[in-house]
Amino acid sequence: MPPAPASMYGLCSLGTRWPSLGVAQPTRALLFVILCPVGAYFPGGSVTPVSLLADPTFIRAWVGGVGNYKLGGNYGPTVLVQQEARKQGCEQVLWLYGPDHQLTEVGTMNIFVYWTHEDGAEPWWEWLVTPPLNGVILPGVVRQSLLDLAQTWGEFRVAERTITMKQLLRALEEGRVREVFGSGTACQVCPVHRILYKDKNLHIPTMENGPELILRFQKELKEIQVSCRQPGNGPGASLIPRSPSLLAVWEVDYISREPLGHSSVGTWPGTPQGLLGVVEQLPPHRCLRCSAVRNQSPRVDVPGVMLQAVLHIHRPVASHHASTGLPTNDSPEVQY
Structure with a gap:
């Protein structure tokens, strides 16, 4: 590495x-x-903003096609358009679709818009919006990670819905756009500061706004990647709760997913008494089922090797709570 x-x-x-x-x-x-x-994927690093060419003349994918798959046939036709974007001073292409010029995705990224809603009566004033998975865009892993993280925070509305250039232009005119950014495996989270659309340079005030949300996403993703911590909701259930919470742990057969004899309860950053020793002795086909009981986080079955690395990294202090009345092996808490 x-x-x-x-x-x-x-x-x-x-x-x-x-x-x-x-x-x-x-x-x-x-x-x-x-x-x-x-x-860094783009020269200058992860916080260097990029500019996008949005030309409705070119179409990357369409409903009923294979635009949601990572096929070579989806990338070959984009090379010429990418060259045209560079000739016009843009790093990437923002692909549009349909007569209303819907935003779909950037050449190597999914696209996000963080803005304030046009209707002040909305219960959520700030929105994070990304195009839906309608068969035209790739279902990016980082895209889903950002959606999961934002929903976990619960600080603004998170939505997957169609965004048109008309809506974006109006929001820019009204000063409602805060940040526009792309997400992808290579670039992670990349700010956008300019969109070239119909020969007009649209200034995106991403950098003037921090970019607070982008930097927060980058920090969270980096922590997850280097510390084995997983996000708090969604497919990646929280293994390490953000605040101390009760943690129930069972030894589980990795193949059958049936709970075995070991059951222990503790708190994080403390852990069940003797848990580290149990993890170190787990055979390859065993994992541990962790359930953060107090904060109602989803359960997650964690291979012993991964949990062992996490426990070693955080060096927890043992803390046993045998009298807390938490679930046993027979409790419905361990059922899917």
Whole structure:
């Protein structure tokens, strides 16, 4: 692994090895993985804003097609448009779709808009919006991570809905746009400061607003990546609660997912008494089921190797709460 702040980028590729000149379903394929040490995706680092070319003349994907899959056929036609964007002083292309010029995604990123709602009567004044998964955009992992994190915070409205250029233009004119940014595996969270649309340069006040939300997302993602901490809601249930909370732990067979004999309860940053020793002795097919009981976080089955690394990193102080009346192995708390 390269030293921080660089990282290792993994790229999986699947291609056919079927010896045929015809067009048909292949019977053989080659799967290979490329690992490469990388630094910042864009020159200047992760907080350097980029500019986007939004030209409705070009279409990347359409409903009923394969735009939501990472296929080579989706990227080949974009190379020429990317070159045109660079000629016009833009780093990337913001792909539009439909007669109303819907924002879909950037060349290597999903797109987010953080703005204030046009209706002051709305219970949530601030909104974080990203285009929906309608078959036109890729369901990015970082995209979902940002949605999960924002929903966990509960500080503003989070929505997946259509955004048109007309809506964005109006919001810019009314001073309601706070930040626009892209998200992706390579770039993580990347601010946008300019959009070239119909020969007009639209200034996006992302950097004038901090960019507070972007920096917060970057900090949270980095903490998760380097400390094995997982976000608090959604598919990645919280393994390490943000505040001390009761933590119930069961040893679980990784294949059958059936609870086994070990059950222990403790608090975080304290842990169940003797838990570290139990984790170190877990065989490969075992994992631990963790449930943060007090804050009602979802349960998560964690492979012993991962939990062992987390416990070593945080060096918790043992704390046992046998008389708290928390769930036992027979409790519904351990059921899915």
